[in-house]
Amino acid sequence: MSVQDFALAAEVAARRRWGATAALLALVVLLCVLSLGIGPVRLSPLAVIEALFGGGSDVAQVIVREIRLPRTILAFAIGGILGLSGAALQGLLRNPLASPSLFGAPQSAAFGAVLVIALGLADVRSYALPVVAIIAAFGSVFALLAIAGRNAGLLILILAGLAISSFAGAATALVMNLSSNPFVVLEIAFWLLGSLEDRSFQHVALALPFIIVGGAILLSQASAFRALTLGEEAAQSLGVDVGRLRLYVITGVALGVGGAVAVTGTIGFIGLVAPHLMRPPIGHDPARLLVPSALTGSALLLAADIAVRIIPSTSDIKVGVLTSIIGVPFFLYLIMRERRALGGGVA
């Protein structure tokens, strides 16, 4: 291949990347608009737009601006941080099966949030909730990486992640059982299934600062992820402090996932699916994957949250259920694809 050919191929790839990113952005904007337009009360598109900018009846205004807008913002931000966290973890571990939910981070964050509620320590709309959720998420990812060690294979990561998420789930149920709050069963359902229903700007204020900081930390490590593709030693020779990188990633993921879970409960598998959807158009460069993965995560969660509102059902479908129903088969498919690596080359 001549230098010219190479430059041309690079240009084509770059164009494809930008095209894909622009298309994603358009999709996310479209889904945001749809999310504002859909709800149990039917409002015409015109009424929605009018209400959004402060016109129309006060009922329509409240519905659009105080009920649907915070929900849309949260779906966008939380989907984004989950997609970004997945891409970052996959970049850090150079492992396509890495994702927050497989590592038990959301489950652990939910445990933290439930602990605050069960002990009756604070209002559910206070910062105590995200802070404790973040600490729990940090603990789980830290523990996982510590247990799995530096160059952990897929199998060890998955097994350790399974153990941690089962433990967090059991601890959540136990804490709820010991709680004096008499409505434990419904509360467990909320924290384990995840939902964006009836959130308000109080919730946005609760989660968004942590999501933004977590997201910024993860994005700032883009070049380190790229260097890491050459192997840990090569990355080190390029000036990447792998130990510190790990700490940054854990912190970023914990902040983002903890903040998200504190207002929506656990929403799984978006972090796993989003980067995979972006590899065909974007390529395997983990640095370039970050932003498209975040956008894909946003699009996935917005779409799932729209779907739970339009699927006819007698009681509300929880959005976390939908993401898992789509995510788990996808995960199984990935395992099948990675069978050789998992089975040590025997399969």
Place this chain on the structure above:
Amino acid sequence: MMRRLAALAAAAWMSCGAASAAGPRIVSMNVCSDQLVLSLADRDQIIGLSRFSRDAWQSWAADKARNYPRLSGEAEDVLLLKPDLVVVSLFDKRATRDLLKAKGLHLVEFTVPRTLDEVKDQIRAMGDVLQHPDRAEAEIARLDAAVARARDLADVHHYRVLPLERRGFVPGDSSLISSLLAATGLSNAASELGVGAGGFASLEAIVKLRPDFILVSEAGDRAEDDGRAFLLHPALERFYPEGKRIVLPERLTVCGGVMLADALDRLTEELKRVTR
């Protein structure tokens, strides 16, 4: 029906020849029957109350219940107490009830009343069981008087009231709270939501419905969990600030019993407050 059952149970007990001058010794295994027993029985008739009898959140008579032994909710301690009659709810654990029956204890089973008339039937039935029908009639008269007081105030305006519980649950037409609203002449906005026998209403639908008042069980703005946070959503608080919320504590409405007289008086007071 209820009353006949109660009379049968009382007869069964008396035929055993255990009758004493003071009336039967009773164990209550349900927080609702606890409150009936506490208001109708003699002090020495009560030898045990349910596990939740002292829970001030559920029981209107929690303070009074502190003077009596509390049961575990299992069969063991009931068997040990050897009561003449055991009052249970059909919602209590089946296995425990069957075991007690198998051991030869006399059980009086109460259902959960859905209407004011059923409540009065139960008060009467419990009066018969405890052999204090006069007290039961007095409580029923007190209930009727409270209904009349509430009606005097509410009947004039036909306010639309939406009873709203945690997470947006709206009790249906057949609930006790609907019966209370109907008895006072208030209009229950739940029927406009199409929740039928009770169900969850979305925040949007409630905001669109715009009833005159919402009826909740708690005042204040602390959300100890997510279900409670629903009732404090800014969209709901905008249309229903404190001055538009009728507050009826759960302990007054969760059971159908003599406390409904207090519930109705509270409802009358709250109506005066929110319409001022």
